[in-house]
Amino acid sequence: MTDLEFDFLRAYLKTRSGLALSVEKRYLIESRLGPVCRRFNLASLGALVTALKGTRDLAMERAVVEAMTTNETFFFRDRxxxxxxxxxxxxxxxxxxxxxxxxxxxxxxxxxxxxxxxxxxxxxxxxxxxxxxxxxxxxxxxxxxxxxxxxxxxxxxxxxxxxxxxxxxxxxxxxxxxxxxxxxxxxxxxxxxxxxxxxxxxxxxxxxxxxxxxxxxxxxxxxxxxxxxxxxxxxxxxxxxxxxxxxxxxxxxxxxxxxxxxxxxxxxASAARAPVVRQAPAGILTPVAAPLRRAVGL
Missing domain, CATH: 3.40.50.150 (Vaccinia Virus protein VP39)
Known part of the structure; x- marks a missing residue:
């Protein structure tokens, strides 16, 4: 991947996802977009850049952005x-x-x-x-x-x-x-x-x-x-x-x-006051009387 190709991909990702990649993250582009190249039968990242600059392929554009998106999560993260x-x-x-x-x-x-x-x-x-x-x-x-x-x-x-x-x-x-x-x-x-x-x-x-x-x-x-x-x-x-x-x-x-x-x-900032703190008993999951349904009355 040339410097020009790297700069294009950085700008491309910034525009479409907000992802701001520093020059030290070059390896991240190479490692994550390699599989995208193989998926679309492209020989290199240079070929991927050429394809992105050409006729719009929505599936390819989506694959590029999603490959670079970090999806680290887990239940009750940070509690x-x-x-x-x-x-x-x-x-x-x-x-x-x-x-x-x-x-x-x-x-x-x-x-x-x-x-x-x-x-x-x-x-x-x-x-x-x-x-x-x-x-x-x-x-x-x-x-x-x-x-x-x-x-x-x-x-x-x-x-x-x-x-x-x-x-x-x-x-x-x-x-x-x-x-x-x-x-x-x-x-x-x-x-x-x-x-x-x-x-x-x-x-x-x-x-x-x-x-x-x-x-x-x-x-x-x-x-x-x-x-x-x-x-x-x-x-x-x-x-x-x-x-x-x-x-x-x-x-x-x-x-x-x-x-x-x-x-x-x-x-x-315009709020008259911050929320009032009311402490409840500890413990995260207890038996419930009935399941809650989205967007309907209980």
């Missing part, structure tokens, strides 16, 4: 954002929305589904308190390939071992050969949709809680600022945004501000 959801965000959102009896939650970088399914498990745990509520759990990702896996809800033994309590595996999964499939009731709770965060997403509507974790780290500062500003536009005035531990809004947008009590939690 704290999920404890925060159970103990603070969900109770506070329910108190604020008691009149409407509707909640909207968005996982903006859902990958293969472990994050939204982790939230779905906690919503199912809270089903007795949510009786009669409409809960929309929307999950989006750039990659259609990972969304297909998420919708199927089928995971390897290694994947269900990562972060998932044993009692949750027994309760919510069934073994299918050497894999594990999450229950149909949990799969039905999540509305998976393809979405590129670089593109407009105001059509999704307004959300009470947004998880956008561990994706902004791959963007440059202007792209981060743009995405954060638009996330603010999709967040309710009293809503909550959760970012990854290595991510922040500071220096990137003045529309959002950190909640001083909880690392990784952000609220609208």
């Amino acid at each position: 704290t954002p999920f404890d925060l959801f159970r103990d603070v965000l969900l109770p506070e959102a329910m108190a604020r929305r008691a009149g409407q009896r509707r909640l909207r939650i968005w996982c903006a970088a859902a990958s293969t589904g472990q994050e939204p399914y982790s939230i779905a498990m906690m919503l199912q745990e809270a089903a007795p308190r949510l009786a009669g509520w409409q809960v929309d759990l929307v999950a989006t990702d750039l990659s259609t390939e990972v969304l297909e896996k998420a919708r199927a809800g089928l995971y390897s033994h290694f994947e269900v071992q990562r972060g998932l309590p044993v009692q949750a595996l027994i309760k919510h999964f069934e073994q299918v050969g050497e894999q594990w499939r999450i229950s149909a009731s949990l799969r039905q709770m999540v509305d998976y949709r393809p979405l590129n965060l670089l593109h407009p997403f105001d059509g999704l509507g307004t959300f009470d809680i947004i998880y956008c974790r561990n994706v902004l780290i791959y963007f440059d500062a202007p792209t981060k600022g743009d995405v954060l500003a638009r996330l603010s536009g999709s967040l309710a005035a009293d809503g909550a945004l959760l970012l990854g531990a290595a991510e922040t809004v500071i220096g990137l947008t003045d529309r959002l501000m950190p909640n001083p009590d909880h690392r990784g939690l952000y609220v609208q």
Whole structure:
């Protein structure tokens, strides 16, 4: 791969996915796009560049972007954002929305589904308190390939071992050969949709809680600022945004501000106050009275 070809691919990926690759990441392009070349019967990365510059092949373009996308995820990843959801965000959102009896939650970088399914498990745990509520759990990702896996809800033994309590595996999964499939009731709770965060997403509507974790780290500062500003536009005035531990809004947008009590939690800068902390008993998964259904009353 020549320097010109490398520069083209860097710019190509930046434009289509927001991925900002430094010159030290040249090896990453070579290792991840090699299989794409073989898949489309191209002799080299140079041939791939020529093809991308030529007649548009949507399947090839999608394959290039998805090959470079990092899809590292696991159930209840980093744990704290999920404890925060159970103990603070969900109770506070329910108190604020008691009149409407509707909640909207968005996982903006859902990958293969472990994050939204982790939230779905906690919503199912809270089903007795949510009786009669409409809960929309929307999950989006750039990659259609990972969304297909998420919708199927089928995971390897290694994947269900990562972060998932044993009692949750027994309760919510069934073994299918050497894999594990999450229950149909949990799969039905999540509305998976393809979405590129670089593109407009105001059509999704307004959300009470947004998880956008561990994706902004791959963007440059202007792209981060743009995405954060638009996330603010999709967040309710009293809503909550959760970012990854290595991510922040500071220096990137003045529309959002950190909640001083909880690392990784952000609220609208215009909000009159931060969410009130209400601690709930420890423990993540307890028996529920009935399954929660997405977008219908309980």
